[in-house]
Amino acid sequence: MTATNRAEKERLLALLEERNRRAFTYRYRTLHAKLYDWQREFNANTATYSQVCLIAANRIGKTYTGTYIDAVHALGDYPAGWEGHCFEHAPLIWCLGYSGEKCRDLLQEPIVGKKDGTAFKGGLIPPEHIKDYESMAGTPNALRTVYIRQIGGGDVQGGDAAIQFWSYSQGQHALMGDSVDWFHIDEEPRDAAIFPQVLTRTATGDKGRGGRGILTFTPENGRTDLVIQFMDSPSPVQKYMQKGWDDAPHLSQTVKEGLLASYPAHQRAMRTKGVPMLGHGRIYDLAEDAITCKAFEIPRHWALINGMDFGWDHPQAHVQLAWDRDNDVIYVTRAWKKSLAKPIEAWGAVKVWAAGVPTAWPHDGLQTEKGSAIELKKYYIEAGFTLLAEHATWPDGGNGVEVGLMEIRDLMLAGKFKVFEGLRDWFEEFLQYHRDDKGKIVKIRDDLMSATRYAYMMRRYAVSKRDTENVAPLHLAQPDDDGLYF
Secondary structure: OOHHHHHHHHHHHHHHHHHHHHHHHOOHHHHHHHOOHHHHHHHHHOOOOOEEEEEEOOOOOHHHHHHHHHHHHHHOOOOOOOOOOOOOOOOEEEEEEOOHHHHHHHHHHHHHEEEEOOEEEEOOOOHHHEEEEEEOOOOOOOEEEEEEEOOOOOOOOOOEEEEEEEEHHHOHHHOOOOOOOEEEEEOOOOOOOHHHHHHHHOOOOOOOOOOEEEEEEOOOOOOOHHHHHHHHOOOOOEEEEEEOHHHOOOOOHHHHHHHHHHOOHHHHHHHHHOOOOOHHHEOOOOOHHHOEEOOOOOOOOOEEEEEEEOOOOOOEEEEEEEEEOOOOEEEEEEEEEEOOOOHHHHHHHHHHHHOOOEEEOOHHHHOEOOOOOOEHHHHHHHHOOEEOOOOOOOOOOOOOHHHHHHHHHHHHHOOOEEEEOOOHHHHHHHHHOEEOOOOOEOOOOOHHHHHHHHHHHOHHHOEEHHHHOOOOOOOOOOEOOOOOEO
16 A cells, blocks of 8 residues: 555545544534434424423433433524524523532533533533533532533524533522523432422513423423422423333333333333322323233124213213133224314214214213203214214213222222233223222323213223124114104
8 A cells, every 4th residue: 555545545534533423513403303303393392482391211212312302402503403492692501400419410511512621522512611510519510501502503603602510419490590491300309399490580580581391301200299290280381292212212111021020020110110009099000011901803792882972172972892702801902082073074983983882971961051952962963973862871861970980990909801912091991090089089180080980980882893884783773864863
């Protein structure tokens, strides 16, 4: 090899190394296009809601999702396709974690990198944009404040953003005085006063428009007031998302199996699906795996029955049960729910599997619309649903809830109540269907659970799959003069 060729190859190698260095250093510019759909949706929600919460499983990238958003806000350089909130000025950003060590390792290092002397390595923010910093007392290499020279956008060009790292161990009284534009709470604080104090600091943020931010955590503390607020009764400015291992393709099956085996059984739904632990408050206190089965083609001689729960502000819900009478095993094979959906829209979504199948419904279907004498159920019959003649009851005419819950739970324990895998909406309700501290059923996000119970109550009217293909069951109500069932 000649000297010229050697020098040319060394120069080419140096160019390749420099290209790779730049690609890594400025990777925030290309990372947005590589995010999962749910990560982009989470970010997009920040444009509409000022408090966005990601309640998620371990190891799916929840904290990294948040720190990426933090870093982009600090730089002011929003990539193509960015749908989240944008600041038109250099913001003050608060990042909060359990302790100084957690702030350093989980928040500081992903955003600005590891501190090596006076240099920073490996963070999303390019080192040349880190103008200055102040150290955090008591935690080696941890920072209290980092000042970021912004890259551009709006009137931010040439300005300096500031990121401050706070630990919950400092208490709420340390979180006073500043007007915060953006916050990132990573993992849920046990001190219930922390979140309200952070919100107070955002009141005059973002140039008086009010600051905003995100929460990213695994619900290890169970159904705390904070979790209940976001999941059950969010305000108009609050939005939550719940994500699990099924939403993280980077986790291999081998990794998932290894992690799952290491978790205590009572923690598995929380660790793998982001479901708050409910302990003995759960109504169906079984693991999801205990009732899951692979989907299969239902034999034509098996019986089918549908169940529905009416709804508008809360979702209306529809399920289908397939009953193997020979072995007395019931399968939940279909599930659909949606808020603000008209009967005709619901029918369009489920008619492929609901057509000709008798449908059980609750007694509130007898309610009449304001200003008319038309019962609610009639609108669903007009849309195409094959409603049973009477609302759901037990054979003796009663409609008690507890007996249904006990019977279904007993069937689950006996392996005689199974649910097709992939029915995520159904399983999410199943895992969070619970009682309050007084033993009453919490009537929130129980729509599919109720529809399932109605179908189970009326299974005596189930008909064979074969019969639903051509013949309307004889026990259905007869049509009135308008050709409608009533």
